[in-house]
Amino acid sequence: MIITGNGKVFGLIGDPIGHSLSTFMHNAVFKELNLDYAYLPFNVKKENLSNAINGAKSLNIKGLNVTIPHKINVMKFMDEIDFVAAMIGAVNTIKFENGKTIAYNTDGIGAIKSLEKITSLKNKKIIILGAGGASRAVSFQLAISGINELLILNRNTEKSKYLINDLKNKLNNSDNFSDFNKDTKFNYGDFNILKENIKDCDILINATPVGLYPNANVSPIDENILHSDLIVYDLIYNPIETKLIKDAKKVDGKTLSGVKMLVYQGAESLKIWDVIDDPINIIDIMEKAVISKL
Ligand SMILES: NC(=O)c1ccc[n+]([C@@H]2O[C@H](COP(=O)([O-])OP(=O)(O)OC[C@H]3O[C@@H](n4cnc5c(N)ncnc54)[C@H](OP(=O)(O)O)[C@@H]3O)[C@@H](O)[C@H]2O)c1
Missing domain, CATH: 3.40.50.720 (NAD(P)-binding Rossmann-like Domain)
Incomplete structure (x- = not known):
């Protein structure tokens, strides 16, 4: 993948993050859609969380996923929180837009959309x-x-x-x-x-x-x-x-594996970041990328 000066950066913050499959599934989509975007893992310690969010904003990062242990603590550094995420009390997706941070939770909607397929x-x-x-x-x-x-x-x-x-x-x-x-x-x-x-x-x-x-x-x-x-x-x-x-x-x-939730929640993040219009079009690409690493 070649990243040009107009390329966009997305990523994952958590600690630890070495086990994450998100980098594979998101970068597989960027490659398939021929986008000069990159999705990177950022290992962020609890005490650096506020700096990491401010740094991401300054670096013009477009979106971050959030994993353990930051899903709750990161909420206090957000400008806005989607109302379903606020009810759940945890977030896993941040959108950086016009200098503002808006947080969402795609775990639940990912699981539900995959269930509604069957x-x-x-x-x-x-x-x-x-x-x-x-x-x-x-x-x-x-x-x-x-x-x-x-x-x-x-x-x-x-x-x-x-x-x-x-x-x-x-x-x-x-x-x-x-x-x-x-x-x-x-x-x-x-x-x-x-x-x-x-x-x-x-x-x-x-x-x-x-x-x-x-x-x-x-x-x-x-x-x-x-x-x-x-x-x-x-x-x-x-x-x-x-x-x-x-x-x-x-x-x-009938059965569903957790791979579906993982992939659908990731696809919902890509929709929030305006990378795709309809998650359905890229589910297979993401699923293939995840399964190849398991
Ligand atoms: N597919 C995906 O995208 C995805 C996303 C998130 C999580 N997950 C999976 O979902 C599972 C739960 O994750 P989580 O983040 O909700 O974890 P969590 O917050 O630590 O909650 C774990 C839950 O499981 C219960 N539990 C733990 N060990 C148990 C045992 N030996 N017997 C019976 N109950 C037990 C706990 O009960 P107590 O309250 O009694 O301790 C608690 O209710 C994990 O397997 C994780 O891999 C999948």
């Missing part, structure tokens, strides 16, 4: 395992997508209770979301109530790291309770096919 979310019952950062981003976005029921199960029930109450309070007091179904049932619990709840569940999302490489031979749930009417979305992308996904395939259930 099913409608309207009136669905959804169970999410885990109540950490990924669960939070996905559950807020799901809750405003017309679903009928959301049940969040977590090892530590206090966290699933907190997340459900936060969702209920914020969404019931907002008129911003036309697709939010005011009759949505919100419930929480621990894994002990999974068996009775999975029977009539449409979509199960694993937002825990159970099954993540190198512990790839474990699943967060007993394979005997899976059924063919259940769509299983494992947010883990390494391995591409987790034990949970393999178990779901054995009973002929």
Whole structure:
């Protein structure tokens, strides 16, 4: 790739960032579209975060993705925060525009758009395992997508209770979301109530790291309770096919790998940065780049 004087620079800030696949997928798109843009990894320590944002602004960097541990702390250095990202309470995409910083969260919308490629979310019952950062981003976005029921199960029930109450309070007091179904049932619990709840569940999302490489031979749930009417979305992308996904395939259930969320959230960032109009056109390029590195 040749970068001219008119080239644009994008990047990722986090610590550590050596494991990131974002550089591969974004640069693959720039190459395919013949753009003289570059996407670079920037390892930024917590104490340098404010300087890094100011530096990026001064250097005319066009956009940054944000990963652990900066997704929450970086918000205080932003001029504006998108209202879904503000509700989630974490951001992963910054746009630098006319001297201003505007932050977004594309994790949730990435997961939802990839799910909507295989099913409608309207009136669905959804169970999410885990109540950490990924669960939070996905559950807020799901809750405003017309679903009928959301049940969040977590090892530590206090966290699933907190997340459900936060969702209920914020969404019931907002008129911003036309697709939010005011009759949505919100419930929480621990894994002990999974068996009775999975029977009539449409979509199960694993937002825990159970099954993540190198512990790839474990699943967060007993394979005997899976059924063919259940769509299983494992947010883990390494391995591409987790034990949970393999178990779901054995009973002929539809499945989605975390690779989809990774790629769709990246594509949404490219849309925010005005690199592309429609993420759909570049999903395959990004997915191929990610899979080749896994
Ligand atoms: N595909 C993507 O683009 C993408 C993006 C983000 C995250 N992810 C994946 O999503 C998963 C969660 O990430 P995160 O950022 O949300 O992590 P996080 O904030 O640390 O949350 C982890 C959640 O998993 C639960 N958990 C951890 N170990 C567990 C165990 N052994 N048994 C049962 N529950 C356990 C935790 O429960 P407690 O509260 O009880 O500790 C917590 O609710 C990771 O596997 C990550 O790779 C994927």
